[in-house]
Amino acid sequence: MHKDNSPELPTVALVWAQFAAYHVDRCEAVARRLKGKANVLALEVATTSLHYAWEPSGDVAGAQKVTLFPGQSYNAVPLHRRFMATFRALRRCDWVMIGLSYAEPLMIVLAWTLRLCGVKVVVFSESKEDDKPRRRFVEMGKRIVLGAYCGAIVGATRHIAYFRQLGFRRRPVLPGYDTVSVNRLREQAGGVHAPDGAPFDQRPFVFVGRFVGKKNLLNMIEAFALYAKEEGSRARKLILAGSGEDEEQMRALIERHEIANLVTFTGFLTAPQVSRLLPDALCLVLVSREEQWGLVVNEALALGLPAIVSHQVGSRDALVRHGRNGAVVNSEDPAEIAAAMRWLGQDEQVWREQVAHSHARAWMGDTERLADAVAAMTGLVDDEPAVAAARFARAIGED
Numbered sequence: 350m351h352k353d354n355s356p357e358l359p360t361v362a363l364v365w366a367q368f369a370a371y372h373v374d375r376c377e378a379v380a381r382r383l384k385g386k387a388n389v390l391a392l393e394v395a396t397t398s399l400h401y402a403w404e405p406s407g408d409v410a411g412a413q414k415v416t417l418f419p420g421q422s423y424n425a426v427p428l429h430r431r432f433m434a435t436f437r438a439l440r441r442c443d444w445v446m447i448g449l450s451y452a453e454p455l456m457i458v459l460a461w462t463l464r465l466c467g468v469k470v471v472v473f474s475e476s477k478e479d480d481k482p483r484r485r486f487v488e489m490g491k492r493i494v495l496g497a498y499c500g501a502i503v504g505a506t507r508h509i510a511y512f513r514q515l516g517f518r519r520r521p522v523l524p525g526y527d528t529v530s531v532n533r534l535r536e537q538a539g540g541v542h543a544p545d546g547a548p549f550d551q552r553p554f555v556f557v558g559r560f561v562g563k564k565n566l567l568n569m570i571e572a573f574a575l576y577a578k579e580e581g582s583r584a585r586k587l588i589l590a591g592s593g594e595d596e597e598q599m600r601a602l603i604e605r606h607e608i609a610n611l612v613t614f615t616g617f618l619t620a621p622q623v624s625r626l627l628p629d630a631l632c633l634v635l636v637s638r639e640e641q642w643g644l645v646v647n648e649a650l651a652l653g654l655p656a657i658v659s660h661q662v663g664s665r666d667a668l669v670r671h672g673r674n675g676a677v678v679n680s681e682d683p684a685e686i687a688a689a690m691r692w693l694g695q696d697e698q699v700w701r702e703q704v705a706h707s708h709a710r711a712w713m714g715d716t717e718r719l720a721d722a723v724a725a726m727t728g729l730v731d732d733e734p735a736v737a738a739a740r741f742a743r744a745i746g747e748d
Contacts, residue, residue, distance in 0.1 A: 362444065363392065374529055389411065391415070428454070557591060579691065713744060
């Protein structure tokens with residue numbers, strides 16, 4: 350629902366190009382936390398984009414939801430129109446927290462313009478140093494660009510370290526950005542989460558995401574083929590939920606390995622469909638070559654699943670502990686990935702122990718962590734959010 354602004358309260362804006370269900374989760378969590386202390390503006394630039402096939406997001410409970418270009422694609426709106434509309438919507442805010450790429454020309458100009466107008470600007474980011482090779486002069490340029498921001502709310506350990514390198518020595522850098530609503534996911538799943546659901550011996554491996562190169566799906570299929578060969582008639586199935594440019598190559602590789610009878614392509618799934626799929630799975634598999642975070646790991650833990658992830662997956666810093674609620678593997682080693690699949694799929698008691706630990710860590714991927722960070726960054730509530738944010742920061746550093 351829309352919320353009428355109270356003119357005597359400060360305004361905190363949260364900005365993204367396009368909203369998915371998890372953006373709504375985040376805005377609602379912040380609105381709950383700041384209720385009576387600030388007005389919350391949930392600003393969506395456009396309804397769609399070229400990159401994501403999300404459904405229109407609807408209203409945001411407790412906040413004022415504004416879509417600047419309803420029914421349009423973010424990429425189709427001319428740059429100058431995006432800038433002017435976004436600036437007009439934000440120039441009278443007290444705090445603006447931006448979830449678009451800080452390297453976009455629009456965001457560079459917008460952040461500095463807002464700062465010159467006296468607005469406190471915070472960057473939301475999930476970038477980390479190991480995402481890709483870094484060039485010295487590009488990194489120096491980022492330090493200048495990021496000078497417009499008074500603080501950063503990021504993912505977890507590696508993300509904090511990267512922003513310290515980018516010049517945030519004294520400015521606050523807090524974890525908690527990459528979150529989803531655990532309650533929403535469990536409600537969408539109908540209250541069913543592992544170990545409830547399908548019998549242990551009928552649970553498949555699951556991948557959810559885009560079929561693009563950085564997801565390393567060809568290597569994952571090679572690993573699954575090794576697993577299937579070694580397990581023979583005991584081999585579990587693999588569900589591939591998503592779509593993308595690599596699908597033709599993936600299907601060809603599956604046919605070459607003669608494992609088509611074990612692999613199911615679901616096509617793109619909505620958020621509620623993903624929530625209903627995960628509780629009946631054995632585990633999530635996400636072995637990307639490049640993965641700033643990987644929100645599907647949050648979703649898996651919310652529903653009790655262990656996860657097999659690569660070292661590159663940013664969410665492993667907070668959410669996955671090797672041997673306790675899944676495995677952390679080498680993305681380029683199909684044999685290692687296959688071994689992790691065998692380990693999780695052979696012993697129900699081992700799997701149940703992994704499930705219990707995933708449930709125990711699910712709170713670390715919940716949107717209340719973002720609410721803690723926003724409240725601590727703005728200082729609009731009291732000391733409790735700062736204490737909670739510090740507790741989370743300590744927890745992500747623990748083995």
